[in-house]
Amino acid sequence: xxxxxxxxxxxxxxxxxxxxxxxxxxxxxxxxxxxxxxxxxxxxxxxxxxxxxxxxxxxxxxxxxxxxxxxxxxxxxxxxxxxxxxxxxxxxxxxxxxxxxxxxxxxxxxxxxxxxxxxxxxxxxxxx
Numbered sequence: 860x861x862x863x864x865x866x867x868x869x870x871x872x873x874x875x876x877x878x879x880x881x882x883x884x885x886x887x888x889x890x891x892x893x894x895x896x897x898x899x900x901x902x903x904x905x906x907x908x909x910x911x912x913x914x915x916x917x918x919x920x921x922x923x924x925x926x927x928x929x930x931x932x933x934x935x936x937x938x939x940x941x942x943x944x945x946x947x948x949x950x951x952x953x954x955x956x957x958x959x960x961x962x963x964x965x966x967x968x969x970x971x972x973x974x975x976x977x978x979x980x981x982x983x984x985x986x987x
Contacts, residue, residue, distance in 0.1 A: 866890065901946060910953045919943040 860868075866886050873879040881889070897914060900906045905915040921942040950958075 908951075910951055912951045912954055913949045915947045915949070916944055917947050919945070 866883060869890070870881060870883075870886060873881060897906060901914055901916055905913055907913045919942060922940050923937045924940050925937050
């Protein structure tokens with residue numbers, strides 16, 4: 860999904876839920892502000908968004924790497940890999956469940972129904 864489609868979908872959701880309509884410029888500003896805020900928070904601590912997931916930061920220590928290709932380039936074949944800090948994201952259980960049950964194994968989208976509804980459907984089919 861491209862940024863334009865994402866913006867249009869957010870505008871449609873705001874219209875449906877809250878009867879709000881924002882200009883494309885204002886919506887872009889809000890979106891940029893949200894992502895900038897996430898970036899700023901991650902510099903200090905992990906960010907947990909309920910029912911969505913956890914944004915965090917992981918650190919990788921500095922190490923020496925060795926591959927056959929580097930032996931030709933530098934004597935000894937070792938290359939220094941500096942310490943890295945990179946962002947991570949862990950899905951919340953609810954989001955993972957929603958996404959997994961939205962697609963079947965072939966990747967086709969199907970209607971999401973709860974386990975209770977599924978059991979009732981099976982029970983009704985067995986009674987027929």
